[in-house]
Amino acid sequence: MTLAIVQSRALSGMQAPEVAVEVHLANGLPSFTIVGLPDTEVKESRERVRAALQVAGFEFPARRITVNLAPADLPKESGRFDLPIALGILAASGQIPAAKLADYEFAGELALSGELRPIRGALAMTWHASRAGRAFVLPRASACEAAWVEKATVHPADSLLAVCAHLNGIATLEVQPPLPFELASPYPDLSDVKGQAGARRALEVAAAGAHHLLMVGPPGTGKSMLAARLAGILPSMTEDEALESAALQSLAAHGASLNWRARPYRSPHHTASAVALVGGGSDPRPGEISLAHHGVLFLDELPEFDRKVLEVLREPLENGQIHISRAARQATYPARFQLVAAMNPCPCGFYGHPSGRCRCTPEQLHRYRGRISGPLLDRIDLAVEVPSLAPQELQAASSGETSAVVRERVEAARERQLARQGKPNAWLGGGELEKSSQAEPEALATLTRASEKLGLSVRGFHRVWRVARTVADLDASANVGRAHVLQAIQLRRALVND
Structure with a gap:
């Protein structure tokens, strides 16, 4: 047989499209050509594959070898195609049975010795391979995270020789068992925070309705402590949410954690670039907002971030995803995160402090707060002051x-939302909000008067309404009453530009 086809996977955003590695042996002067839009890493696999086959004791055919990575218009990157290319050459030259290849998909980078090295995106590839009904053969170091995919058959392998022995029926590759995961929360407990009843209430409301939160207060009042505890009171992740989150970690080469069902918590430094925050690069990778998918993104010292960096958050805050476009590559990553931001009230941090230590001028105060644009603040649902305690x-x-x-109350409120509308309150559109809010006439009248007095935009009006719906859910109330609206307004008054 002079033609063999081996199935593998590429990576394109969150997708892992199927790639057919077609290997053809022809008469003529010996050559080794790889086509199908390979990048430099894939082209270099020629030397890795040649050395690995020879060191492992196989015959490297002295023929014209053509490898086609189909579909031809899909960019191929990384060394994950080393293993399928090597197996294709062996099958085409009759050194392993080609018929057995159809039941598996393969991915793995080869060392010159024939050992298999870990690859990026193993979980995302296995997720899609399991839907195609095929088992996946992966390097042992990557098989652990791939085994998180329910009902997937994953075979860990240490070397090219081990894979070939399995295909030849000489030995059998074991099936990777699912790893146990920790049910205990990896986050600090909310009971560590003393006082700050208003901020604690805002944190609970934010968790119940998936709302974005801004905390304003002097240094050392507990803003970072509170933010670090939000993920610990969020509802438990579903199987699909956990797989999506873990797949994104795998795409970023972080690997899946043993606490993979715990909500992610990301806290980038204020010197982070726009690419680090939203993702990008010539080969697009997910950024912090996608790594925080289904979890919390905490931005401490919010005004210290570059304004251009903060502005890129506006679209994902609204749509829950980020689309990255480059000249040759495009990728779309989910980014349904909860933003928690913290800032000082002024440049020195002590504006309104009982000690009277602040000496900032009105111009400095205005300039400091002006670093955050109005449109970005308008997308934040809750804003509370975290005062200094004596x-x-x-x-x-x-x-x-x-x-x-607190998590018990949050989960109960979230269950009411899912039963009523199938999504958290923060994700409701304007029309959906009107249908599901069940607001009393007096509550709507209070909200209208308050929005006029505070100068709320239409978006701000709807965000207060969503928060009021969440407050009602926490109170187990079917209708949104005037008291719920008043509390929602109070939880937004600290927005500096309202």
């Missing part, structure tokens, strides 16, 4: 409720 108040304050207790 030592006596801090010592007198008792420990608050634990994360587990």
Whole structure:
């Protein structure tokens, strides 16, 4: 047989399109050509494959070898095609049975010794391979994260020789068992935060309705502590959410964590670039907003971020995804995250502090707050002040409720939302909100008067309405009442540009 076809996978955003590695042996002067839009890493596989086959004791055909990676218009990158190319050559030259290749998909980078090295995106590829009904053969170091995919058959392999022995029936590759995951929350407990009842309430409302939150207060008042505890009170992840989140981690070469069902928590430094935040590069990779998918993105010292960097958040905050376009590549990544931001009230941080230490001028204050645009602030649902507590108040304050207790209320409120409209309140469109809010006439009248007084935009009006719906869900109320609207307004008043 002079033609063999081996199935593998490429990566394109969150997708892992199928790639047929076609290997043809022909008479003529010995050559080795790879076609099908390969990048430099794929072209270099010629030397890795040649050396690996020879070191493993196989015959490298002294013929004209043509490798086609189909479809030809899909860019191919990385060394994951080394293993399927090597197997295709062996099958085309009759050194392994070609018929057995149809039941498997293969991916793996070859060392010159024939050992298999880990690859990026194993979980995303396995996810799609399992839907095609084929088993996946992967390097052992990548098989662990791939085994998170339910009902997927994953065979870990250490070397090219081990894979060939399996195909020849000499030995059998084991099936990777699913790894146990930790059910305990990896996040600190909310009971560690003393006082700050208003901020704790805002955190609970944000968790219940998937709302974005801004905290404003002097240094050392607990803003970072509160943000770090939000992920711990969010509802448990579903199987699909966990797989999506883990697949994104795998695409970014971070690997899947043993706490893979825990909500992700990302906290980039304020010097992060726009590409680091939203993703990009010549070969587009997911950024921090996608790595925080189904979890929390915490931006501390919000005004210290470059304004151009913050502006790229506007679209994903609204749409829940980011589309990255480059000259030769495009990719779309999900980015349904909860934004939690923290900032000081002024450049020195002590505006309104009881000590009176602030010496910032009105111009400095205006310039500092102006670093955050109005359209970005308009996309934030909740904004609360986190005041400084006197030592006596801090010592007198008792420990608050634990994360587990708050999470119970959050999950109950979220279940009401899913039963009513199939999504959290923060994701509702204007028309959906009107249908599902069940607001009392007095509540709507109060909201209208408040929006006129505060100068809320239409978007701001709807965001207050969504928060009021969440407050009602926490109270187990079928209707949105005036008290719920007033609380929602109070939870937004700290927005500096309202």
